Amino acid sequence: MFALIDCNNFYVSCERVFNPALVxxxxxxxxxxxxCFIARSNEAKALGLPMGGPAFKFRNLLKKHHVRVFSANxxxxxxxxxxxxxxxxxxxxEMEIYSIDExxxxxxxxxxxxxxxxxxxxxxxxxxxxxxPVSIGIGSTKTLAKAANRMAKKNxxxxxxxxxxxxxxxxxxxxxxxxxxxxxIGRQWSKMLEAGNIRTALDYSRAPASWIRKHLHxxxxxxxxxxxxxxxxxxxxxxxxxxxxxxxxxxxRTVTALDELQQAVATFAGKCAEKLRKENSAASxxxxxxxxxxxxxxxxxxxxxxxxxxxxxxxxxxxVIRAADLALSSIFRQGYDYKKAGVIVSGLVPAQxxxxxxxxxxxxxxxxxxxxxxxxxxxxxxxxxxxxxAIMIAAENAKDWKPNQANLSAHYTTSWSDxxxxx
DNA sequence: TCTGGGGTCCTAGGACCC
DNA sequence: TCTGGGGTCCTAGGACCC
Numbered sequence: 001m002f003a004l005i006d007c008n009n010f011y012v013s014c015e016r017v018f019n020p021a022l023v024x025x026x027x028x029x030x031x032x033x034x035x036c037f038i039a040r041s042n043e044a045k046a047l048g049l050p051m052g053g054p055a056f057k058f059r060n061l062l063k064k065h066h067v068r069v070f071s072a073n074x075x076x077x078x079x080x081x082x083x084x085x086x087x088x089x090x091x092x093x094e095m096e097i098y099s100i101d102e103x104x105x106x107x108x109x110x111x112x113x114x115x116x117x118x119x120x121x122x123x124x125x126x127x128x129x130x131x132x133p134v135s136i137g138i139g140s141t142k143t144l145a146k147a148a149n150r151m152a153k154k155n156x157x158x159x160x161x162x163x164x165x166x167x168x169x170x171x172x173x174x175x176x177x178x179x180x181x182x183x184x185i186g187r188q189w190s191k192m193l194e195a196g197n198i199r200t201a202l203d204y205s206r207a208p209a210s211w212i213r214k215h216l217h218x219x220x221x222x223x224x225x226x227x228x229x230x231x232x233x234x235x236x237x238x239x240x241x242x243x244x245x246x247x248x249x250x251x252x253r254t255v256t257a258l259d260e261l262q263q264a265v266a267t268f269a270g271k272c273a274e275k276l277r278k279e280n281s282a283a284s285x286x287x288x289x290x291x292x293x294x295x296x297x298x299x300x301x302x303x304x305x306x307x308x309x310x311x312x313x314x315x316x317x318x319x320v321i322r323a324a325d326l327a328l329s330s331i332f333r334q335g336y337d338y339k340k341a342g343v344i345v346s347g348l349v350p351a352q353x354x355x356x357x358x359x360x361x362x363x364x365x366x367x368x369x370x371x372x373x374x375x376x377x378x379x380x381x382x383x384x385x386x387x388x389x390a391i392m393i394a395a396e397n398a399k400d401w402k403p404n405q406a407n408l409s410a411h412y413t414t415s416w417s418d419x420x421x422x423x
Numbered sequence: 424t425c426t427g428g429g430g431t432c433c434t435a436g437g438a439c440c441c
Numbered sequence: 442t443c444t445g446g447g448g449t450c451c452t453a454g455g456a457c458c459c
Contacts, residue, residue, distance in 0.1 A: 031427035038427070054426040072427085099459045186457050217433065219457075246429055295426065342428090403427085 001107040001115065001138055001165075002235070004145040005088060005122060008133045008153065010101035011039035014080045015070055017131040018412045026067040030055055032403040033250050034071055071405035079413040080132065087129045091122055096236045104142060106235050112165055119161045139164040142233045143226035146183040147173055147201065174227060177201035184223045189216055201227055241348065242279055247271040248289075248342025252404040255338040261290060262325060266395035268343040269324035273317040276345060277380060282313035282354035283345035286320060288327035293339040302338075304331030313347070313354035316372050317379070317393050320345065325395070 007013060011029040016022045026043035030036065037044075037053050047065055049058055055069070062069060081100045088095060094106035107115055119136045126134050137149025144164055151173055152162035164170050180190035182201050192215055193199075198207050205227040212220045222232045247268040255261060265288055276283055289305040306327040314320060324343050355369075382391045389398040410418040 033425085033427070035426050052426085056425040059425090074428095102459080184457065188456065217456090219433070242430080244430075248428065250427065293426085340427095344429095404425095 001110065001140055002142050002145040002231075003092075003105040003107055003115075003119065003122075003136055003138045004098075004142070004149045005103050005105060005126075005134050005136050006149050006153070007084060007101035008135055009039055009041050010081075010132070011070075011072070011077050012041045012044075013132050014077050015073075015409055017080070018076075018409070022068055026065055027070070028055075028062075028067055029070045029072055030407070032072060032405075033252055034404055034406055035250070038072065069407050071408040073409050073411065075411050075414045076409065080130065083130045084126060084132055084134075087126055088122070091125060094235060094237060097239070104145065104235055107138065112163075115163060115165075116161070119163070123160055134160070136161045137164075138162065139170070140229050141226040141231040142235075143183050143223060144170065144229070147177055147227075150177070150181060170229070171202065174201040174205055179204055182223060182227070184219060189220070192216075241281060241350070243348055244344055244346040245272055245275045245279070245281075245283075245348070246342060246344045247275070248340065248344075249401055249403060250340045251338065251401070256336070258329075258332050258334075260400075261328060261332060261338060261341060263395065263397040264341050264401050265290075265324050265328045265343060266321045266393065267398055267401050268341065269321045270317045270393055270396045272343050272345045273315055273320040273376075274380065274383075276315040276320075276348070277351075277376060279348070280351050281348040282315045282351045283320065284310050284313040284347035284349060285345070286310060286323045286327060287344040287346065288324050288331065288342070289344075290328070290331060290338055290341045292336045296337070300336070302333055302336045304333065306331045309347075313349050315351055315354075316376060318372070321393055321395055 012022075012027045015027060015029065022041075024043070025041070026047055027041040028037050028044050028049060029039040031038045034055060037049055037051060037055065040049055040051065044067055047061060047067070049061065049067070055062070061067075077100065084101075085097050085103060088103055088105070092105040094108075096104040098104055107118070110118060115138060119138065123134055123136060126132060135149055135152040137145045137147065137152050138161075139145040139148045148162040148164045152158045152160055155162075164173055177200060179185050179193045179198060179200065180187070182204065185193070185204075193204065196207075196211070196215075198204050204212075205224060207224070209221060209224065212224055216223075225232050249264070249268065251264070255264070269286070269288075272283075285307055287305060287307040289303070291303040292301050294301065308323050308327050310319065310323055320343075379391055383389070392398060412418060
């Protein structure tokens with residue numbers, strides 16, 4: 001059996017831990033640039049504020065119901081997530097951290113009765129140690145555990161825990177679960193399934209496998225197997241190394257000039273290099289993209305992207321920034337209002353193997369490599385000690401590309417100065 | 424005026440090999 | 442004039458997740 005432990009309205013719950021007056025009130029958390037709703041309290045959901053809805057379209061509703069609005073405070077949420085996961089790891093030796101607010105746990109060896117008691121213990125301990133409320137869904141596959149979790153969340157009668165063990169319980173749950181709410185079925189596939197008269201998870205579990213394979217391919221087949229109790233998705237206890245790393249931002253204002261885009265792209269490229277070093281990886285390719293607002297009139301819209309191969313896989317800020325700048329200059333077009341830019345590094349290899357490659361093909365670049373490496377180590381050390389952006393490459397300009405955050409809460413758990421301000 | 428950011432997997436098709 | 446069969450690798454695009 002698998003359990004899925006999922007934090008309720010996670011970002012809102014994080015804000016509430018440090019501001020208990022928010023409990024029972026409608027609360028929303030916005031995306032970067034205070035754009036869209038990315039978390040809503042139950043009270044906010046009840047007002048009809050949709051996930052992903054643009055905040056400006058709901059300004060009147062927010063005001064009328066005195067909804068508490070917060071800018072995204074990712075350092076706080078990331079830190080609270082580590083606390084939740086660390087607490088869970090003490091209780092559950094075999095676990096997979098699935099996302100910032102979810103973890104799967106392997107329940108092999110527990111009896112049905114034991115499972116119920118264990119789930120209650122997990123909920124209580126997490127609440128006591130972190131203040132974050134969670135829902136727990138349990139089933140014989142990850143997909144069934146997901147479905148159970150949804151039941152636990154939607155029906156107060158379950159008291160936050162739903163265990164699907166008997167065929168009757170599974171049948172009843174699948175019969176009320178709509179296809180678009182199955183884990184792994186998104187908008188496009190739901191449309192197709194509904195056109196094929198497949199409306200519930202029960203319909204889906206009984207649909208001809210040949211039809212599923214034809215239209216939804218292998219992932220669709222896996223979902224069907226999992227709904228029918230055959231586990232295809234194992235618990236992944238060790239996170240596999242990343243295959244790509246992306247840093248991108250929407251701008252708080254319109255950008256038209258090349259030199260401004262160059263600063264922004266250099267900043268994002270520098271951030272990617274930093275993330276590469278944290279992953280202990282080196283990138284062999286780099287992609288830069290720039291675009292206008294997708295909501296512009298068609299003739300004012302532009303989307304430019306360019307991928308370059310790095311001569312040698314690298315995690316060096318200067319090399320990555322240089323390559324990104326080259327890519328940018330080939331896609332920049334005069335006369336557009338740019339709204340967003342980003343850098344993606346891919347073709348990631350372990351940093352050690354990239355170093356071996358350097359030894360194999362010595363040239364000017366590798367001669368300075370050891371020096372460069374020590375320079376990057378020093379940069380990272382300084383930034384860890386004195387805070388992000390304490391030292392950077394001259395082409396970067398971290399400050400100008402910070403998104404708008406009008407309603408930011410304090411970094412309660414990661415910044416001494418913020419605590420002192422609060423005190 | 425104002426619409427996020429960061430990922431993965433799978434498939435089809437083209438280029439190339441013998 | 443006739444022109445096979447079996448592979449691999451890479452990339453772009455489309456779906457999905459949080």
